Amino acid sequence: MDFLRQWIGIILILAGLARAGIVVLHDPMLGYANQYDMHRTSACIGLFPASEAAAQAGTPEAPIPVYKLGSRTDGCYQSAEVGIAATAVAIARATGASTERFKLQWVGYVKLALLFGVAFAIAWLLRDHPGASAIHGLVVLFILADPVVTLWMNTLYTEFATIWSLYLVIASACVLALYDRQSFFAWALLFIGLVVLAMSREQFALLGPALVLAAWPWLWHSSRQLTVAALVVTLVAAFAALYVLPRPVLVTKTNRTDTYLHLLVPASSSATRGLATLGLPDTCEPLVGASWSRQRGESVEKTCPQVFALSSFSFLRMASDEPAALARAAARTLPSVQGVAPTYLGVMGGQRGKPIDDLPWWAFSPLRALDAALPASVFVALTLVTFALAPAGLIALLVLRRYRGDPLTPLLLAMLLGGAAIYAFLTTIFGDGMNEAARHYMPGALATYVALLLAIGGLGTLAMRWKETPKEAMLELGAGIAVIALAAYGCWLAMAWIGAQPGGDGGLDQPAGRQVSASGFQLRGWAVEPSGVESVKVRLGTLERAVRIGEASPVRGMLRVESTHAGYPDAAKAGFALELSREDLAQAGAPNPLTMRVLVQGKNGAVTEIDRRNLEFVGAPAPAPVPAPAPAS
Structure with a gap:
């Protein structure tokens, strides 16, 4: 019993190593496929898929196992992942391996070594605390060694560095809290974790300072000087991540559009007020509710370029003018964060369209199964x-x-x-x-x-x-x-x-833009609502029509809706369709330009606008000019 008590933490970590190693070392390669984001890491070191067809395009159906080292390109997103990949390339060169046939699994080997090197180091630091060591081993076995996490290893995504560094910071801080004596090794691990966390992705640059402040009483008790040093180091790293490291302009444009135009302005009591609060002109009004990937036939760069000048902290303007808008935006987003694994990505090399749910039994993910089984309300509560x-x-x-x-x-x-x-x-x-x-x-x-x-x-x-x-x-x-x-x-x-x-979400797949046929056209799209979709209505000029719910959207888009909104009721049949005839359009006021709005009503009675666009009709005679008023006699 004493032996088990003393070594249970190590035993659990060894079991986790075996579990993770099966996934990382498997042939054919297992890992999340590249939807395109991996190219931003590739651009920094010139490491691209060996296949010319996949070298500059997304391959979400299946991961590409073989890469080759070439020239750096534009679009580099500097992050800790670049350092990990560069380390794998350096090891390959040092061992004489061919960089013309670079296996992406070699990056996974480096990540596997990083994860379990730290796990064994933490276990050694917890050797005098068997209870804490056992709990740490459980986390490694059931969370960090789960395929939800380990499938990020054989990739060039930034997620692994974020997870690894966050684990390192929290674990080392807890070790320092347990120790009656100062441990310079634990402090060194904490400093490494804070720097890597800041560099892992721009989103998490300020998480390090926040965690240091939260742990301040415990860290201060261990060492006052090193506590102050930790705060200074993480602030410097955060500043470098936010303002020194170069970021692709496209990433900034996408983030600003999706945050302000798609989410925050629609959450305001009125579009006019939301735009004014953020300092955006009225010309941005046609793009309220639009995202970077769905610009509704408009152009953000031409119609509302001012949104790109907003900073990542501009949302604070709403905190003073209309804090309720921020709360409504948070309420709308909360159900959509459910989904611990991107099930719209293939995970097995050479087999297209095989997501994490279709892996063999030995790679089964209880974490993914639990996440998928939770109703949206339970997930929100947790x-x-x-x-x-x-x-x-x-x-x-x-x-x-x-x-x-x-x-x-x-x-x-x-x-x-x-x-x-x-x-x-x-x-x-x-x-x-x-x-x-x-x-x-x-x-x-x-x-x-x-x-x-x-x-x-x-x-x-x-x-x-x-x-x-x-x-x-x-x-x-x-x-x-x-x-x-x-x-x-x-x-x-x-x-x-x-x-x-109102928490509805959705979009139109058809029509793709603003121009439609005056002889009639079909609308196809999808809509979800946390409380369940009661109805979806289209308002076009003076016309209002209810759509058919349960229709299928285009195959690829529908699969993505199911996976990214799995916690929503009826996400599997979120598609809708509506045909508008020439007579319907004439009744609405065509061929004059008309504003079309798509509204989804939830079973809670709340209504969300999921699409708005100013339609232009083609293939019809121009409307008769309005006669000028007769001059006054």
Whole structure:
């Protein structure tokens, strides 16, 4: 029993290594396919698919296993992933491997070594704390070694560096909280994690300073000088990530369009007010609700280039003028962040259209299965509870502060997990909008599942501790019940308010632009709503028509809707269609230009506008000119 108690953490990590190694080393290669984002890493080091056809195009159906090293190109997105890939290239050159037939799995080998090198280092630091070591081993085995995470290894996406560095920061901070003596090794791991986290992706540049501030009381107790140094280092790294490292202009344009035009301005009480608050001209009004990928026949660059001049912090203008708009935007986005794995990407080399759900039994992902099985309301509730961990941990810390002999590490862990989830959600909304919201929020979703795992695994440990110290147990139990009750009540109020807000999402696949035939045309698109879709209506001039719900959108688009909105009711049949005849158009006011609006009503009664465009009719005689008024006699 003593042997198992001492080595359980290492045993769990070894099991996790075996589980992850099966995925990373498998032939044919397993990894998320390139939807195009990997090319931004490729451009920095000149590492592109060996196939000429795939070298400059997205290949979302299946990953490409063989790359070749060439010249750098435009579009480079500097990140920690570039450093990892460059390390793999350097090792390949040093060992004499051919860079003309560079296996993408070699990058995966480096990532596998990084993940489990850190895991064993943390386990060694926790050697005097078998309970903490066991919990750490459970996280490695069931979360970090899950295919949801390990499928990012054989890729050039930025996700692995974010997950790895966040794990490193939280784990090393908890080690420092547990230690009565100073550990320079743990501090070194913390500094490395903070720098890599800032460089992992622009979205997470400021997460490091936030985590250092959250852990300040624990870090300060370990070393005042190193705590200050950690804050300075992470602030410098954040500044470099935000303002020094070059970013592709296209990424900035996409983010600003999706955040401000697609999400925040429609959340305002009126489009005019939203545009004015952000300092955008009235000429941007036709693009309100449009995204970069769906510009509705308009051109953001021609009609509303001013949106590109907004900073990633311009949403703060709404915080003072119309804070309710930010709350409505958050409520609309919250259900869309469900989806811990991008199931619209193939994952097996040489087999097109094989997503994570179709992997063999030995690569089964319980994490993905749990995430897919959760109804949207349950996922939202778990997410809100995770958010509440940060303030709840702070309150508990203030109440229990007199127990200075107890490191209170579980409170630190709760605050860091909750803080990471809050940060990931806020930066998803105000940095990228609803475009691939689930993918951008993935670190927050993983924090939720880590918290759930720790809550289950920690109940026994907590009960044993209370049995040994019954007096302290009474205060801790009372404080815990009070905090949980307040958090539960707050979550209930938040869910009730969120459930009443307009949260619809969707778009038109057909027509693609503004010009349509005056003899009639067909509309095809998709619509989802967290409460369920009650109806979808099209308003064209003076005409209003209800569409047929349950129709299929184009195949590729429909598969993506199902995967990115899996938690929404009826996401599998979210398509709609409507035919408008010549007579319908004449009744609406054609051939004069008309404004068309597509509105989705949820079963909660709330209405969301998912498309608006000013239609122009072709193939019809021009409307008769309006006669000039007769001069007054």
